[in-house]
Amino acid sequence: MTSTPHGARARARIEITAAIKEEARRRLAEQGAAELSLRAVARTLGMASSAIYRYFPSRDDLLTALIIDAYDSLGETAEAALKASEGAPAGTRWTAVCEAIRGWALAHPHEYALIYGSPVPGYAAPATTVPAAARVGFALIDVVRDAHRTGELDVAPVPADLEPEAARMAEDLVPDLPPAVAPACVAVWAQLLGLIGFEVFGQFTRIVEERDAFFRHTIAGLARTVGLRPADTL
Amino acid sequence: MTSTPHGARARARIEITAAIKEEARRRLAEQGAAELSLRAVARTLGMASSAIYRYFPSRDDLLTALIIDAYDSLGETAEAALKASEGAPAGTRWTAVCEAIRGWALAHPHEYALIYGSPVPGYAAPATTVPAAARVGFALIDVVRDAHRTGELDVAPVPADLEPEAARMAEDLVPDLPPAVAPACVAVWAQLLGLIGFEVFGQFTRIVEERDAFFRHTIAGLARTVGLRPADTL
DNA sequence: ACACAAACGAGAGCACTGCTCTTGCATTGC
DNA sequence: GCAATGCAAGAGCAGTGCTCTCGTTTGTGT
Numbered sequence: 043m044t045s046t047p048h049g050a051r052a053r054a055r056i057e058i059t060a061a062i063k064e065e066a067r068r069r070l071a072e073q074g075a076a077e078l079s080l081r082a083v084a085r086t087l088g089m090a091s092s093a094i095y096r097y098f099p100s101r102d103d104l105l106t107a108l109i110i111d112a113y114d115s116l117g118e119t120a121e122a123a124l125k126a127s128e129g130a131p132a133g134t135r136w137t138a139v140c141e142a143i144r145g146w147a148l149a150h151p152h153e154y155a156l157i158y159g160s161p162v163p164g165y166a167a168p169a170t171t172v173p174a175a176a177r178v179g180f181a182l183i184d185v186v187r188d189a190h191r192t193g194e195l196d197v198a199p200v201p202a203d204l205e206p207e208a209a210r211m212a213e214d215l216v217p218d219l220p221p222a223v224a225p226a227c228v229a230v231w232a233q234l235l236g237l238i239g240f241e242v243f244g245q246f247t248r249i250v251e252e253r254d255a256f257f258r259h260t261i262a263g264l265a266r267t268v269g270l271r272p273a274d275t276l
Numbered sequence: 277m278t279s280t281p282h283g284a285r286a287r288a289r290i291e292i293t294a295a296i297k298e299e300a301r302r303r304l305a306e307q308g309a310a311e312l313s314l315r316a317v318a319r320t321l322g323m324a325s326s327a328i329y330r331y332f333p334s335r336d337d338l339l340t341a342l343i344i345d346a347y348d349s350l351g352e353t354a355e356a357a358l359k360a361s362e363g364a365p366a367g368t369r370w371t372a373v374c375e376a377i378r379g380w381a382l383a384h385p386h387e388y389a390l391i392y393g394s395p396v397p398g399y400a401a402p403a404t405t406v407p408a409a410a411r412v413g414f415a416l417i418d419v420v421r422d423a424h425r426t427g428e429l430d431v432a433p434v435p436a437d438l439e440p441e442a443a444r445m446a447e448d449l450v451p452d453l454p455p456a457v458a459p460a461c462v463a464v465w466a467q468l469l470g471l472i473g474f475e476v477f478g479q480f481t482r483i484v485e486e487r488d489a490f491f492r493h494t495i496a497g498l499a500r501t502v503g504l505r506p507a508d509t510l
Numbered sequence: 511a512c513a514c515a516a517a518c519g520a521g522a523g524c525a526c527t528g529c530t531c532t533t534g535c536a537t538t539g540c
Numbered sequence: 541g542c543a544a545t546g547c548a549a550g551a552g553c554a555g556t557g558c559t560c561t562c563g564t565t566t567g568t569g570t
Binding site: 074075076155156158159160161167172200201203204206207210211214215225226228229232233234235236237239240241243244245246248249250251252255256259260263264267 | 310389390401406434440441459463466468469473474477478480483489490501
């Protein structure tokens, strides 16, 4: 009954697992998920390709691990921005969190593609990824929640046919807020990530040049959509 | 100097090229771009794999052809909805075009992933795709332009630091409209496609159930963002 | 302390991929 | 009619994910 279940063997196991993940992450960041080859990882790690399967039963399992890491990395970034802006007016915090998310996406385009791009075909994200994936969304929701607490939130009503759905959403996402904010939060979350995705995936080439200014202006609009009064609107 | 440059040979060539594209499109629609194998296409077409390279110099070139087709198919759908709603109030037309785009995306998820998902790594969309890609955007812009003509458009001002960029964008996109609408159009375009992407890629699983109602409500918000008064807001 | 079982690494091998090269046949233009 | 060109087929190369087998190492129960 040692603290580590099986001693030295297990130690090596988690070390090697980490090394594989690290090397895989490096290659992912440089070349993207489709170029990620188990054999190449094994090669630079000096092990036989078949040995990798002792640690990850398939390529998809490795990818899943990387997906969770990416979600967590992004979520952490958003949460850090949230924390750093504590006490600031809601509009300012909104901007801070959004820009943090965008910054992470631009710095890690392949990771962003892995989690928000087209899903690898035939690959269904296992439930393990859900909590990690939710972190970004909850960081955004926290801004809204705080704004509600300080009276900085204008809740727009929801059409009648959406009311039951709004109530259902709110139960899971924002049980302490008026249900009408739930659909707005989800919509803005999707639109924000979609907007960032367009930039990361090069859809703005030859269309938007001043990306920073454009983004700031656009997320101010998104802030209004959730009911926040943006910080620096002229 | 015949109308067809070389007679029967050329006829066969364009026929075979079309057959390859058609079979590839079928496989793309069923399994997605990553599963699309030249060899498999050749096999079901009863030809040697090497023969395909007479028609498409590489897999990427085949994909490019499919990308253009997908853009055109989507653009056509949007334009059809635009035309079908001619004369209706701008808010109604907006809804019609947006729902047409969403409908196409849900019916052709793999094609949608091909054009709006993560770009195939190492693959830079050639300039050939640009005009086809622009059609959807211009369909949306047409609604806005028409609303402006009939006085149904409220143009929100743009912050000072975005004014030059707005002017530059407007020159290419909406030379006949006030420059301030250009960034709004682009932003809404990106957000709409991003929203649809989230739904297509399964990001709404266990979060949004009543997708139709949610979408209608959300695009009404987008309409307001561009300055339209949505048709059916309660 | 010893034996047994589980975990492990390496290698060979299968089926598949994109792509190239060579060879031989058919069609075309002169 | 003949040379030139377009084309299809096959073999082959380098690479992939993944499986199976075969010794070896490691941990554990008696």
